[in-house]
Amino acid sequence: MMSVLAIDPVPWARSQMAFTLGFHIILVPLGVSWAAMVLIANYRAIKKDDNDALVLAQRWSKFMAVTFAVGAVTGTVLTFEFGLLWPRFMGKWGEAFGVPFAVEGLFFFTEAIFVAIYIYGWKRLKPWPHFWTGVPIVIAGIGGSISVVAANAWMNEPSGFTLNSAGKVVEVNALDVIFNKAMPYEAAHMVVAAYLVGGFLIASVYAMGMLRGRNDRYHRLGFIIPFTVAALATPVQMAVGDTLARWVYQNEPIKFAAIEMVPKTKSDVPETLLGHLNSDGTVSGGIPIPGMASILSDPKTGTSTVVEGRNAFPTSDQPTIAQVNTVHLAWDVMIGLGTLLFLLSVWFGLSWLFRRDLPKTRWFLRIAAAAGILSVVTMEAGWVVTEVGRQPWIVFEQMRVEDGATTNTGVWITFLVIVAVYVVVGVTTILVLRGMGRRWREAGELDETEVPYGPRGSVERPGAPDEVPVG
């Protein structure tokens, strides 16, 4: 780029990567789990001749067409960015890091193909074959996220390669790259997150509609299907997260020291809620729960569990103080909101168990309406823990971020342009989805000629006016 504009690209490249990933990851849960929920509704529609479920399935699949497209293009940008922002990282490690992405290509293809067949096939395919064309989407969504996360896990736990004396990758064991040590934990945590976030996001829209007085069966169903999926995922996610945290304690002690804000190696480490680390290594503010971090790290040894502190590692190999504070805050957010979502799910579960109904109070709906956005925040926070907690490494203990970055000094420009474009795309996506919902609400009934599954369609056209409130 022109020398007048020569500005250090590294912080801009980091910001751009973080921003575009943070954007893409919002669409991912929808891409992964929405299809499953559509199929639940679709199954119900065919099995029980349930028209509300049928209308839901169709409308969801139309919304999905939009979110899937935005997910696909933002994902493509990420693919370009590996080269545009991190060419030296890719030049050296692409041979190993790239392998899980090659596998992912299979899943992307499958997903894109069957999403098209399913979404466009409502009118002319027969009910059951049409239903089955949706199943590969679900499998590909799970497989796709496992593969990408395998690549991310490899950055945390690089394995499956041999370097020569010049530091060049000379041998690769593809299976060891994919099945690196961190992969099973991270992948499980992300797949469950996708179902949890997707479920709460969709349910929150119907919770909002119910708060506005749209209390018909259609809305209740639109709420209950995704909310149940999310509520079932929540306790699983707590268990998986707990296992993952213990795994990090054992295998990535530097990250763990940042998560728990531990300056010095010791036992009986408190779990500090909020608070921050000062440059002199002291912790101020926050609410310490005595011994809790030690107990959680290894319940068997309890408070006597020793947690390695930052002083156990060379300063140049640690996240900076500011990064530690970011990681710790993100950690608190993930745990705090995760717990809240768990309690919400328990509330729902108990009410369903004893009364076969949603909790009566409007407060339940209010919190459920917020749960969509809160779950997205939870997931973003988890990623910040992972990514910032790995600093200063792009590949843990193998390559530093600044050694992987591009030398193009114009990255600050592309960052600004990308942010502007994404803001427009993000706002427009929401407006378009809302517009679709409003239009259906106003149109009321379906056009009589538009019976699904062709002229033989076994399902009646809707009787009640149906509405989809979006936003």
Place this chain on the structure above:
Amino acid sequence: MNQSDAVAVVLFFGVTAYALFGGADFGAGFWDLIAGGAERGERPRAMVDHSIGPVWEANHVWLIFCLVVLWTAFAEAFASITLTLFVPLTLAALGIVARGSSFAFRKAVFRTRDRRNFGAAFAFSSVLVPYCMGAVAGAIASGRVPAGGKAGDPWESWINPTSILGGVLAVTVCAYLSAVYLVWDSRRLDDAEMAEYFRRRAVVAGAVAGIVAFVGIFVLRSDARYIFDGLTSRALPLVIVSALCGMGSLFLLVRGASRGARLLSIGAVATVVIGWGVAQWPYVLPESLKVSQAAAPSGTLTAVLVVFVLAAVIILPSLGLLYVLDQKSLLPGEGVESTSTGN
């Protein structure tokens, strides 16, 4: 054939598929762009929507496939290319965002003003992206990307005769391919008027693409000698086949036959792309980096080949299913309320 050669073939298979399928989708955007005002352009635009709606996302994945194979199997070349061609690749990425999202949005909105805005974004970016991709190909072909994960000239590398040729050729070829496909789709939907509309445009685009390609020979002779020599020796049979297919398809189009024209146009374009690969052989980056030098360790190459075999077993039949259903008009629209309810 050793492993690295095999992976290079796989990569070029992907490039060709992207040109034939993704390229046509871009070309459809070109016709959308010049279809005229909201009223006059309504029917061609509806045909474009209808034609690429179900397939563009699947076709788009070929691009991901190419990038992934490139960075996994030829990481050093990938680093050099992205360092040098930062500007056109960034433009292409932005264009892809604008194009994909506005295409999806346009189908989902009904106000004429909204449709027009999204349509414009879709159409402009449909021309921008193939131009950038063609310019990138020209930069690589003319040896302007240095080996060793180093950056070449950030501007001259893609603003030069071969890159301009590549960009213009890409845009015209995409337009040509898609017009031919659209003739076919219009006939399938019994829309004789649209079939005629696109037939005329296919003839013009095909003729223009032919002229650009012909002029291109002289550009390459002075600006990209290695490729020129390859095209006039090793790859000459492909060049000849391409020219024959191109002329044949034009001939059939002029006479109004469509089925053969579609096949011949595919042949014409595929042979050009493959011809580029053959002419460039054995280099990934002509005259500085050979395929064999750039290739990843054998464990990686094996993984790529295994994935490719899996793709052939799983993906190709699925793609086939998608195209067959589409061609049999079994994928008419999203949901049951189709967009045919008007503006």
